[in-house]
Amino acid sequence: MxxxxxxxxxxxxxxxxxxxxxxxxxxxxxxxxxxxxxxxxxxxxxxxxxxxxxxxxxxxxxxxxxxxxxxxxxxxxxxxxxxxxxxxxxxxxxxxxxxxxxxxxxxxxxxxxxxxxxxxxxxxxxxxxxxxxxxxxxxxxxxxxxxxxxxxxxxxxxxxxxxxxxxxxxxxxxxxxxxxxxxxxxxxxxxxxxxxxxxxxxxxxxxxxxxxxxxxxxxxxxxxxxxxxxxxxxAMGTEKSNGFGIFSLSGHVVNPGQFEAPLGITLRELIDLAGGVRPGHTLKFWTPGGSSTGLLTADHLDVPLDFESVAAAGSMLGTRALQVFDDTTCVVRAVLRWTEFYKHESCGKCTPCREGTWWLVQVLRRLEAGQGSETDLDQLLDQCDDIAGRSFCALADGAVSPIISSITHFRDEYVAHLREGGCPSDPRRSTVWAREEALS
Known part of the structure; x- marks a missing residue:
């Protein structure tokens, strides 16, 4: 095969x-x-x-x-x-x-x-x-x-x-x-x-x-x-995750696209098929199943992409939407943008999702702008814990997954935003954000 x-x-x-x-x-x-x-x-x-x-x-x-x-x-x-x-x-x-x-x-x-x-x-x-x-x-x-x-x-x-x-x-x-x-x-x-x-x-x-x-x-x-x-x-796939699947590979790879392969293939193999990460850069983080699944890092390149292995790594296979982000990406900004999406798409039926996603965006905006203190990270995790598993559907769970996993793997980057007053790679970003907030 x-x-x-x-x-x-x-x-x-x-x-x-x-x-x-x-x-x-x-x-x-x-x-x-x-x-x-x-x-x-x-x-x-x-x-x-x-x-x-x-x-x-x-x-x-x-x-x-x-x-x-x-x-x-x-x-x-x-x-x-x-x-x-x-x-x-x-x-x-x-x-x-x-x-x-x-x-x-x-x-x-x-x-x-x-x-x-x-x-x-x-x-x-x-x-x-x-x-x-x-x-x-x-x-x-x-x-x-x-x-x-x-x-x-x-x-x-x-x-x-x-x-x-x-x-x-x-x-x-x-x-x-x-x-x-x-x-x-x-x-x-x-x-x-x-x-x-x-x-x-x-x-x-x-x-x-x-x-x-x-x-x-x-x-x-x-x-x-x-x-x-x-x-x-x-006969294809793994013992508990049988068959084949379409893997959507997007982001910072040379040739993004759909790759149909047996379940259990690794991201390393798929990136090789896609021509590698774009020249001059290295992999920073990736999602195994779209933005509603927990982030994984370069340490997880060889995790088999099947339901059990990805869950054991702390995420979920989901829709096999493999988004690849290289070292030029600000993880805090990426998580903020995803959370803004979930806040916008919440149907508003249940309080944990309707109110919770709104508050998550407020805290993340402050953190991305370098405002607040490191204790806000613990507050953010407490908010995620209050939201997860308490809504009518999995939208709220999907909203908190990238937040929790990003703090787990990239807490230092959040702290750097607070220390530098914004994204270290773009010191002007916090000023631009504050101006936009004042105009709105």
Whole structure:
């Protein structure tokens, strides 16, 4: 097995790869007949055996999530309609894997949707796409229309006696709608805000019916599992983190981009594939799963990028949004900018997140400007401790992760800001910040 394992990305460079003709020429939609012959439960068993874990961040076993959907009249909720919802609201800073996948290979996702919906016995499916990416929405809707015309969607799919309707829904552009229960509220026409759980979506999700919510990459991985077998998929990756994944490498590298590789690859290997850190500079810190995951340093270059190893290193794999920052980056300024983002994107439903993120920004602004004392760092950590784990969703947890990890690894840099009256590499920054605050 080579370092890279192009499966989902294998056709990205082909001419007009997004068309149904190109997809079917590569064997697209043949897995539907395989699934229909095996039955819904067999498809769930395939995904369980493959060990596919959610590619949206949490890493929950996909097949297990499908198995939670109640079936049959003797089970509460078993006779209600079932729904499949694909979370394509890719909004995590640094993450860029689902959007290029939907642009280059929308039929891979559509085929995965059909297989997943069949497995949970759903007759309606939705792809919830971030509203700003209009070009992606248009391409997906074109792919869905082509699938209907070819008989892959609609009534009596492939003569199986099973019906499926698929809707591409444009979101309103809120980061919080990437949270699954907020996404459901938005899909139902309400303001996107997280729900109190229980009940969980598997029992009462969309329209209070059993619902599966999966990430784009999770669903798009299913056709390859059905086509090649679960053992083929499980042979890649690590013992507990099976398969392949798309790693988004951005920031201070020579050739940023998407790299599809087995889980367990290291950042050192990915940076080498990307041409290295930009010439004349060295790696300072990086994020393994976007800005909502704890920062890691050059000491963690050889940590296997799988769910267990990254967690043991003090962070989480998340969406595999690998943001690389070299020695020219002010870590305090970077963390401040991220925290400002989370403050802006907080839905305001719960007090720890609404008020907590606001106060985090105020303290970080003072620290970045070199104002205050070292005791403010301990106050900042106390604030993070008061916020983490006390909100309706994980937004607040994501907001405090880079703060806690940056103080853990770069406390001296925070202290240097206080000693120098601002960023040591730019003494004028504190004066500029103070002037902006006075004008506002």
């Amino acid at each position: 080579t370092t890279l394992t192009p499966v989902l990305t294998d056709n990205w460079g082909e001419d007009r790869s997004w068309t149904i003709e190109a997809h079917e020429a590569r064997g697209g939609y043949r897995t539907l007949d395989t699934a229909f012959a095996a039955g819904p439960d067999a498809v769930i068993d395939m995904v369980k055996t493959a060990g596919l874990r959610g590619r949206g961040g949490a890493g929950f076993p996909t097949g297990m999530k499908w198995g939670f959907i109640p079936q049959g009249a003797d089970v509460p909720g078993g006779t209600k309609p079932k729904y499949l919802v694909v979370n394509a609201d890719e909004s995590e800073p640094g993450t860029c894997k689902d959007i290029p996948l939907m642009m280059a290979a929308p039929h891979t996702l559509v085929e995965g949707v059909i297989l997943a919906a069949y497995a949970i016995r759903a007759n309606h499916a939705f792809i919830y796409v971030r509203g700003e990416v209009l070009h992606v929405i248009r391409r997906l809707r074109k792919a869905v229309a082509e699938a209907y015309m070819a008989g892959h969607l609609g009534q009596d799919v492939h003569g199986s006696g099973w019906d499926l309707d698929l809707v591409v829904h444009a979101g309103a552009g809120a980061y919080i709608c990437g949270e699954e229960s907020a996404l459901l509220d938005s899909l139902e026409g309400r303001r996107g805000q997280p729900r109190l759980r229980p009940p969980f979506p598997a029992l009462e999700g969309l329209y209070a019916c059993p619902t599966v919510i999966n990430n784009v990459e999770s669903v798009a991985s299913v056709p390859a599992i059905v086509a090649n077998g679960p053992e083929w998929f499980a």
